[in-house]
Amino acid sequence: MAAKKTVSKTTITRKTSTSGTSSSKSSGDAKKAASSSITKDLILGSVAVLALTAALSYNFVKSTVVDMGFFLGDLHPLNTAGCEPVKGLQACEDIHIHHASGLAFATCGNAESRKSWYPPMGATNASASESAFQDKFVIYDITSGEYEVKELVGLPAGTDRVFHGLGVFERSATELTIFAVNHRRTGSVVEVLEYTIGSSEVRYIETIQHDLIHTPNDIVATGPRSFYVTNDHLHHSGPMRHVEGLQNGHGLQVIVGPSKVVKLSKNPLAETLPSAPRHVVDTVLFDDGNLISTGTVAAVDRKRGAMLVGTAFGTLGLIRCPIPKSA
Numbered sequence: 526m527a528a529k530k531t532v533s534k535t536t537i538t539r540k541t542s543t544s545g546t547s548s549s550k551s552s553g554d555a556k557k558a559a560s561s562s563i564t565k566d567l568i569l570g571s572v573a574v575l576a577l578t579a580a581l582s583y584n585f586v587k588s589t590v591v592d593m594g595f596f597l598g599d600l601h602p603l604n605t606a607g608c609e610p611v612k613g614l615q616a617c618e619d620i621h622i623h624h625a626s627g628l629a630f631a632t633c634g635n636a637e638s639r640k641s642w643y644p645p646m647g648a649t650n651a652s653a654s655e656s657a658f659q660d661k662f663v664i665y666d667i668t669s670g671e672y673e674v675k676e677l678v679g680l681p682a683g684t685d686r687v688f689h690g691l692g693v694f695e696r697s698a699t700e701l702t703i704f705a706v707n708h709r710r711t712g713s714v715v716e717v718l719e720y721t722i723g724s725s726e727v728r729y730i731e732t733i734q735h736d737l738i739h740t741p742n743d744i745v746a747t748g749p750r751s752f753y754v755t756n757d758h759l760h761h762s763g764p765m766r767h768v769e770g771l772q773n774g775h776g777l778q779v780i781v782g783p784s785k786v787v788k789l790s791k792n793p794l795a796e797t798l799p800s801a802p803r804h805v806v807d808t809v810l811f812d813d814g815n816l817i818s819t820g821t822v823a824a825v826d827r828k829r830g831a832m833l834v835g836t837a838f839g840t841l842g843l844i845r846c847p848i849p850k851s852a
């Protein structure tokens with residue numbers, strides 16, 4: 526993200542400076558101006574290229590180093606007082622809170638075996654231990670603090686379960702359709718599940734597989750059989766997948782890492798001061814990786830005063846925190 530921003534900013538600066546130079550010169554000075562403009566442009570260009578290269582490599586090195594957990598200096602956890610891991614769960618990559626019932630649906634895996642099979646991270650060893658293919662579908666009750674691991678009734682025995690994003694659609698106040706991204710060894714798919722609040726079972730209904738859903742990550746449900754799904758890469762596996770990973774600065778697998786929850790909100794200053802940024806971003810929670818490592822999702826339930834944080838590769842998969850002050 527940061528790298529992309531740098532590119533567009535550099536382009537805009539150059540365009541502005543070129544047109545500014547030519548329009549402010551009289552015709553007699555045109556030749557001189559043009560040549561000085563070219564020289565200036567070349568210099569600007571080289572500076573821009575240098576700056577860009579430096580920025581790109583700096584970001585790449587920095588993100589790689591940070592991803593690996595080195596040279597982080599003094600890290601002071603922020604707002605983690607009162608955070609408690611939910612025992613027995615690892616690597617909960619997504620959490621979806623159903624606010625009316627106070628139930629949270631979470632997809633949790635095995636932190637260690639996920640390093641061998643998790644296509645979104647480029648880990649595609651199909652001979653990984655069986656625990657890599659037996660993720661849990663969890664329903665956590667925010668009110669009681671208890672959870673149940675749900676069997677998916679009707680899912681053929683031996684089907685890989687490697688869950689990622691979840692989307693929930695309310696067919697009625699109590700009847701839910703749940704879409705779950707599943708990175709099976711036979712391909713990444715979206716599983717359609719149904720759950721009725723208060724019922725003891727989650728039912729598997731059908732599987733959606735399509736060429737356009739090749740590296741699915743997260744889902745926003747819009748109907749009983751409609752949803753938006755994001756693909757996080759162009760290539761599912763193979764050499765190009767790794768080239769892509771390097772371009773994104775995420776070529777190395779993230780195994781441990783500090784985690785941060787940030788909040789983006791409207792900047793009230795922007796209404797009176799046009800030059801002020803329209804949004805402000807605040808860190809509301811930060812951890813050095815001892816409690817929350819490789820966090821990927823934070824879900825807030827204001828009514829019950831809880832924030833749930835899930836991790837992609839953490840041995841503590843689901844952490845429950847009080848809602849941080851500024852969140």
Ligand SMILES: *[C@@H]1O[C@H](CO)[C@@H](O)[C@H](O)[C@H]1NC(C)=O
Nearest residue numbers: 641649650651652653654655
């Ligand atoms: C894949 O996983 C199996 C089982 O853990 C292991 O024996 C094998 O060496 C792994 N293959 C690669 C290429 O890492």
